[in-house]
Amino acid sequence: MIQPQTCPICRKVVTVKTGDDQSAFPFCSKKCRDVDFFRWSEGRYAIVEELDPRLIELQRLEQEGEQDY
Numbered sequence: 001m002i003q004p005q006t007c008p009i010c011r012k013v014v015t016v017k018t019g020d021d022q023s024a025f026p027f028c029s030k031k032c033r034d035v036d037f038f039r040w041s042e043g044r045y046a047i048v049e050e051l052d053p054r055l056i057e058l059q060r061l062e063q064e065g066e067q068d069y
Helices: 030-041 053-067
Strands: none
Touching: none
C-alpha cells in the first residue's frame, strides 16, 4: 500500500493537487516550512558522514598553502 505524504514537522497528510500553490511542499503550510528552516539555521539538524582521513589531510594541506600567500 502506498503511504500518503506527510508533513515532516507536524505529520499532517499533505495533499498535492494540480494547480494548487505548492510553495510549501513537502510541508503542509508556510508555518511548518518556516519551523524547519529555523531549525536548520539554529543548528538543530546536521548531515553526518564519516570523515575520510585523506580528505582531512588534503584540507589541512590546502589551508597551509593558503596561509603562505
